[in-house]
Amino acid sequence: MSALKKTALTVTAASLLPVLLAVPASAGTTDGKTARKQPNPPASMSTVGGPQLGRAGTQVSLGPGAPVLPGEVTGRSWIVADAESGDVLASHNAHWRLPPASTLKMLFADTVLPKLPKTEAHKVTQAELADVGEGSSLVGVKEEHAYTVHDLWLGVFLRSGNDAVHVLSAMNGGVPQTVEDMQEHAEELQALDTHVVSPDGYDAEGQVSSAYDLTLIARSGMQKKDFREYCSTARAQFPGGVTAGKRDYFEIQNTNRLLTGESGVSPYQGMAGVKNGNTTHAGATFTGVAERNGKVLLVTVMNPDSEESQAVYKEAGRLLDWGFAAAGKVRPVGELVPPRSAAPEDSPQVEPANNGAPAKASAAADEGSGGVGTALAVVGGLLVVLAAGVFLVNRQWPLRRR
Numbered sequence: 001m002s003a004l005k006k007t008a009l010t011v012t013a014a015s016l017l018p019v020l021l022a023v024p025a026s027a028g029t030t031d032g033k034t035a036r037k038q039p040n041p042p043a044s045m046s047t048v049g050g051p052q053l054g055r056a057g058t059q060v061s062l063g064p065g066a067p068v069l070p071g072e073v074t075g076r077s078w079i080v081a082d083a084e085s086g087d088v089l090a091s092h093n094a095h096w097r098l099p100p101a102s103t104l105k106m107l108f109a110d111t112v113l114p115k116l117p118k119t120e121a122h123k124v125t126q127a128e129l130a131d132v133g134e135g136s137s138l139v140g141v142k143e144e145h146a147y148t149v150h151d152l153w154l155g156v157f158l159r160s161g162n163d164a165v166h167v168l169s170a171m172n173g174g175v176p177q178t179v180e181d182m183q184e185h186a187e188e189l190q191a192l193d194t195h196v197v198s199p200d201g202y203d204a205e206g207q208v209s210s211a212y213d214l215t216l217i218a219r220s221g222m223q224k225k226d227f228r229e230y231c232s233t234a235r236a237q238f239p240g241g242v243t244a245g246k247r248d249y250f251e252i253q254n255t256n257r258l259l260t261g262e263s264g265v266s267p268y269q270g271m272a273g274v275k276n277g278n279t280t281h282a283g284a285t286f287t288g289v290a291e292r293n294g295k296v297l298l299v300t301v302m303n304p305d306s307e308e309s310q311a312v313y314k315e316a317g318r319l320l321d322w323g324f325a326a327a328g329k330v331r332p333v334g335e336l337v338p339p340r341s342a343a344p345e346d347s348p349q350v351e352p353a354n355n356g357a358p359a360k361a362s363a364a365a366d367e368g369s370g371g372v373g374t375a376l377a378v379v380g381g382l383l384v385v386l387a388a389g390v391f392l393v394n395r396q397w398p399l400r401r402r
Helices: 003-021 101-115 149-159 162-171 175-189 211-221 225-231 311-326
Strands: 058-060 075-082 087-092 121-123 146-148 235-243 246-253 271-279 283-292 295-304 382-385 390-393
Touching: 075 211, 075 311, 087 211, 087 311, 101 149, 101 162, 101 175, 101 211, 101 225, 101 271, 101 283, 121 149, 146 149, 149 162, 149 225, 149 235, 149 246, 162 175, 175 211, 211 225, 211 271, 211 283, 211 295, 225 271, 271 311, 283 311, 295 311
Parallel strands: none
Antiparallel strands: 058 087, 075 087, 075 295, 121 146, 235 246, 271 283, 283 295, 382 390
16 A cells, blocks of 8 residues: 555544544443434523523532432433422433423413312313314313313323313413413413423424423422322223213323333332323423422423333433432532512522523412322422512421322
């Protein structure tokens, strides 16, 4: 080989070396399986909750004796937080705006649930079910049949029924009004990554949230007694048709696998809700709350990139296991901020980075209702100490052991 050719080959190899070394980790292998290359998070993300939460990648500050994070976690975005103190123990692309799927129903419930008496009955019309998206998850609401608000909320929380969402939205003044109410409530909670287009989480252009926002929303929802009871209910009877003048009922089961088990997932010890979701565009999403040894943790996982069956639940379980083991041994990387109405007047209002659709103006917060939930009550009433502007979350125990 001539000296000229050797020189050319050497230069070519040297020029390719940086490219080969720059191959992202997601293009490698995990347990012998080739992972799909994921899109990169935005260069600029919101810093609500602290500047570290606005950084791309995994954020954790391990102290002495703290366990390392689990390796088999592939979610595009995830977060582990203390439900009571609001400390974020670890996160990964916490403010990446992604489609939320049915986890957005947590915001729907937190917004609308306090407005409708649970004993109120409503006869469903054809128009109220006309705009339910094709392929939606349904609980089986039928037109010209009457349902109580309580029945419909069971359909929302247990079966993620978009048909129940649309009927409750109609009772709230219609879908456009409900979307507006949800957006205003998201602003009040400082869930500023969230842009609402449909109340049920059905795939829609521009509809986004983040692991951080979904965790904020879940924390707010758990202030409400009825919210806690619905999201922790494993099974219930739902009204069906009418036979010989008598209403039939059928059993519905919660689709939260960490609550009920099934499909290769074991029930998670101490699990008490909150909501799962899955659509073509969003992939699988999940927000959960669990308690062990007096510690209450919130976890959110969005769109895991894994061939593992029921990956979103298994990854959430691994993160919860880590969180309980790491509690008190890690330095927080951020915080779950209080609602705007509960924040001190002199606290800075951090706006989100421009990596998604803007939210609308804020509105007054919904007040949380006190009282002990009858099933797996986790977080008690919302207390706003006006003089100090302090946001506190108080548990009301005990939990019912499964």
